[in-house]
Amino acid sequence: MTDNSTTKSLPPGSKRPEDAWLPVPKLFAYGLQHVLTMYGGIIAVPLIIGKAAGVDGDQLVALVTASLFVGGIATLIQSIGIPLVGSKLPLIQGVSFAGVATMLAILTGGGSLSDIFGAVIVASIIGFVVAPFFARIIRLFPPVVTGVVITAIGLTLIPTAADWAMGGDEAAADYGSVQNIALAFITFAVILLLSKVGSAAISRLSILLGLVIGTGIGAAMGMTDFSGVGQGAPVAIPGLLPFGAPSFDLAAIGSMLIVILVIKTETAADVLAVGEIIGTPVDKKRVAAGLRADMASSVIAPFFGSFTQSAFAQNVGLVALTGVRSRFVVSAGGVILILLGLMPVLGQVVAAVPMPVLGGAGFILFGTVSGSGIRNLKEVKFDGNMNLIIVSASLAFALVPVVKPDFYEHFPAWVQTILHSGISSAAIMAVLLNLLFNELSFGNSTNPSVYAAKPARFLTPSNLKDLREGDQFIDGVFVDCDGEEIPLVPDEQAQEIQAAIDCGDIVDTADVKQVAHRRS
Known part of the structure; x- marks a missing residue:
């Protein structure tokens, strides 16, 4: 409000x-x-x-x-x-x-x-x-x-x-x-x-x-x-x-x-x-x-x-x-x-x-x-990166001292002082993981692990340059390396759909297929 x-x-x-x-x-x-x-x-x-x-x-x-x-x-x-x-x-x-x-x-x-x-x-x-x-x-x-x-x-x-x-x-x-x-x-x-x-x-x-x-x-x-x-x-x-x-x-x-x-x-x-x-x-x-x-x-x-x-x-x-x-x-x-x-x-x-x-x-x-925090996370892009693991691991780390207050009781006093606060635990883990995955690009894979959200993809009849290694054409449809269909959309819809992807209205390939079918 x-x-x-x-x-x-x-x-x-x-x-x-x-x-x-x-x-x-x-x-x-x-x-x-x-x-x-x-x-x-x-x-x-x-x-x-x-x-x-x-x-x-x-x-x-x-x-x-x-x-x-x-x-x-x-x-x-x-x-x-x-x-x-x-x-x-x-x-x-x-x-x-x-x-x-x-x-x-x-x-x-x-x-x-x-x-x-x-x-x-x-x-x-x-x-x-x-x-x-x-x-x-x-x-x-x-x-x-x-x-x-x-x-x-x-x-x-x-x-x-x-x-x-x-x-x-x-x-x-x-x-x-x-x-x-x-x-x-x-x-x-x-x-x-x-x-x-x-x-x-x-x-x-x-x-x-x-x-x-x-x-x-x-x-x-x-x-x-x-x-x-x-x-x-x-x-x-x-x-x-x-x-x-x-x-x-x-x-x-x-x-x-x-x-x-x-x-x-x-x-x-x-x-x-x-x-x-x-x-x-x-x-x-x-x-x-x-x-x-x-x-x-x-x-x-x-x-x-x-x-x-x-x-x-x-x-x-x-x-x-x-x-x-x-x-x-x-x-x-x-x-x-x-x-x-x-x-x-x-x-x-x-x-x-x-x-x-x-x-x-x-x-x-x-x-x-x-x-308010969840609303803030809406601005984060989760496709093709490791932001999902940053969020998941940091929140889990934050809740450890909340659900198990004695978790660090055998650690040195200074460790207990810092990590007994879920807020500090979340901040430390989120900053470190953001440094590891987003600031230090050395060693990052071009194809992130399963923890990364799969980016929305589509192809058009006149431009198939986005085909990647592992993509196949089977039974009349394109599929990726995981066997999921890559939607083929009309050329005239490509610009509109890409804009929807960029602003977050479309977040995965299933959404692309639904939008293309609805507007065709």
């Missing part, structure tokens, strides 16, 4: 859809939708790490509010941008899940939160410096790579949606209960119905309205708890270094550098993905600016008590689903995050949204990301 209204509100001299300005109420309505979409994820990391570090209740609140506050700042840096920093794309930022395993390993190895914060600061500074190098590999992300990565982003997030739908807490007694899953599917159905209604405004706000309605239904089912709302101070400004000065452990820094590489890979994929979705040019300078925004906000985060920051992939799905492409929408979401970080009472209200409600919305959002 495309938001055509945004094209009428572009500033003078701009042709980029992400520069559109919407009325302020719409900006904040759509921005709130982004915040609600990623709220469960942004508070999950500080809760996990805080509990593992054994902090008390007030410190845990400080970790959560700091993550909201810094996520808002990071979003503004990414979407509005400053010179050389920020992609100026509709990407919302927050605490990255990629670092959870490494941070838990630091804690279990005898480290502290101060060690984690120090490692994040040093690794992020290094990541900021090397961002332009990552941007230079932009040409190694053609549609066959970006399509795979976008598809993998959606597929690998589905388990997260399922976990939310089941309740989000495996230790809870009602985890996976029929009641939880029923609420998730009710929310799912409500969003689908709202997406179908005739009003474009309601359709675009279907996720937000679905979350509100789902929360109301959850309250009626006794699954929503507002008792924590209003507890504590109404305003609390995050303090600097709330957990003391950071410490710098070399082993912790080394392990965090691996996390930074993973985050940069995922963010580069998100920048490319959202560029494809909204239809705006993304070059290496813009990718580098987006990576610098990640790293700059990750350097800032530990000073307030938060962790590594990255673009949230699920919000890329929200952009695709709503068709609202303005970067100022996510900027409004950044402002909301800052307010949530300053006013705990607002965060307490949003926290009352039951996890199954978020799960129901997640099924649609994450599925939409995969759909």
Whole structure:
């Protein structure tokens, strides 16, 4: 769905859809939708790490509010941008899940939160410096790579949606209960119905309205708890270094550098993905600016008590689903995050949204990301090359840690950190296979293996130059080396059929035969 209204509100001299300005109420309505979409994820990391570090209740609140506050700042840096920093794309930022395993390993190895914060600061500074190098590999992300990565982003997030739908807490007694899953599917159905209604405004706000309605239904089912709302101070400004000065452990820094590489890979994929979705040019300078925004906000985060920051992939799905492409929408979401970080009472209200409600919305959002990737793969030519094996192997590689989370548990920690992410696995495999089969032409066969899609072929009575070795004339028809018929089409149809092949309307010889027969 495309938001055509945004094209009428572009500033003078701009042709980029992400520069559109919407009325302020719409900006904040759509921005709130982004915040609600990623709220469960942004508070999950500080809760996990805080509990593992054994902090008390007030410190845990400080970790959560700091993550909201810094996520808002990071979003503004990414979407509005400053010179050389920020992609100026509709990407919302927050605490990255990629670092959870490494941070838990630091804690279990005898480290502290101060060690984690120090490692994040040093690794992020290094990541900021090397961002332009990552941007230079932009040409190694053609549609066959970006399509795979976008598809993998959606597929690998589905388990997260399922976990939310089941309740989000495996230790809870009602985890996976029929009641939880029923609420998730009710929310799912409500969003689908709202997406179908005739009003474009309601359709675009279907996720937000679905979350509100789902929360109301959850309250009626006794699954929503507002008792924590209003507890504590109404305003609390995050303090600097709330957990003391950071410490710098070399082993912790080394392990965090691996996390930074993973985050940069995922963010580069998100920048490319959202560029494809909204239809705006993304070059290496813009990718580098987006990576610098990640790293700059990750350097800032530990000073307030938060962790590594990255673009949230699920919000890329929200952009695709709503068709609202303005970067100022996510900027409004950044402002909301800052307010949530300053006013705990607002965060307490949003926290009352039951996890199954978020799960129901997640099924649609994450599925939409995969759909966008599949749409991107439509641009890829599969005839006479090895692109089919690139897509197939990369997606299989992406799903290995999803369907078998312990697959790499006996590998070194750095291997686990990189390959435990299905997104990183897909990106690495797709880039390497694209290099092998498409960039390094040496050794490529003129007749690719069975994994290559067979190109559409036809012959005309006056021009049989396309006959190849192995073609035969049997029982009045031409057949190829596999015994499949090569259609013979009239001369006057040749140009039309070739044009249809070039634009993808005809993809194999069977289609050629059908078209020729229909038009003869």
